[in-house]
Amino acid sequence: MDYRAFADEKIAEIRESVGDDLAINALSGGVDSSVVTVLGHRALGDRLKTVFVDNALMREGEPERVCKIFAEMSIPVECVDARAEFLDALAGLTDPEQKRNAVTNTFYRKVFGDLVQKTGAKYLLHGTILTDIEETVAGIKRQHNILTQLGIDPERELGYWVLEPLAALRKDGVREVAKVLGFPAKLAERIPFPGPALATRIVGEVTRQRLDTVRAATTIVEEELADSGAFQYLAVLLTDKATGIRNDRREFGQIVVVRCIDSVDARTATAVELPWEKLHRICERITAIEGVNRCLYDLTPKPPATVEYV
Ligand code: XMP
Helix, strand or coil, rough: HHHHHHHHHHHHHHHHHCCCCCCCECCCCCCHHHHHHHHHHHHHHHHHEEEEEECCCCCCCHHHHHHHHHHHHHCEEEEEHHHHHHHHHHHCCHHHHHHHHHHHHHHHHHHHHHHHHHHHHCCCCCCCCCCHHHHHCCCCCCCCCCCCHHCHHHHHHCCCCCECCCCCCCCHHHHHHHHHHCHHHHHHCCCCCCCCHHHHHHHHCHHHHHHHHHHHHHHHHHHHHHCCCCCCEEEEEEEEEEEEEEECCEEEEEEEEEEEEEECCCCCCCCCCHHHHHHHHHHHHHHCCCCEEEEECCCEECCCCCCCCC
């Protein structure tokens, strides 16, 4: 595929669809929403408002990192603090589908609904990719950024139209578009990160404390595996606990799972055979996190597993 021609075509399509109206998009800092942000800005300039929604489920330092990268590209991004809304919506929920729905509904109905009303935007630019659509249609997973499959008709229920310029591409294609758009490597090569963020990596209830634990583990995994060349790597907090020993005392502690996979487009995946030395180092650092006394490495391919745990 000629990705430069694809980008030009999408820019023209966005410009034509939005006409003289205003559009809005949410930037998560992942490559999909970043590509949509740049296509949208090239099409609409300051008639596209880009927001970064801090949903409390982000990786360490993410809001600052994302806003800085886009400031360097002269694209203004407004940071919206919606941490309390998301944490309230997730409180008490343990069922994976209910948790995903809570994040999706809070995002599209509450936070975005308010923003659309406030700004008068008529269009939402969305980073949905083909894999999201296929897996949702096949019932494999409810992707957070798929609205119709969640029973939401954006035009009727939320008052805005949705444009999905990347809906024909998979992850590898999106990275190619990122390259022709001149993205800095630190952005084009970022590993995938799901819309519902760390909520997909906490089995059981999402609380501030459990988020802090999985966030700390995520930082370690991302630091240690940055040079692995893997498609994606992540840390997951389980609800099971196990007995361990800390400071010569028995403690009933938490269990963190590390996952590192190779994949082309996330439809199928295999676990990476990491060197023992690397695994030991990760284990040592993760079990130094307060309350965590076991670290496991997940060898399961997709299928039968999915990449995320929720
Ligand atoms: P799963 O867990 O479905 O993940 O095997 C496949 C790929 O998609 C990412 N993922 C998501 N991305 N919204 C997204 O934008 C979502 O709701 C979502 N759920 C999973 C996941 O990180 C992996 O790369």
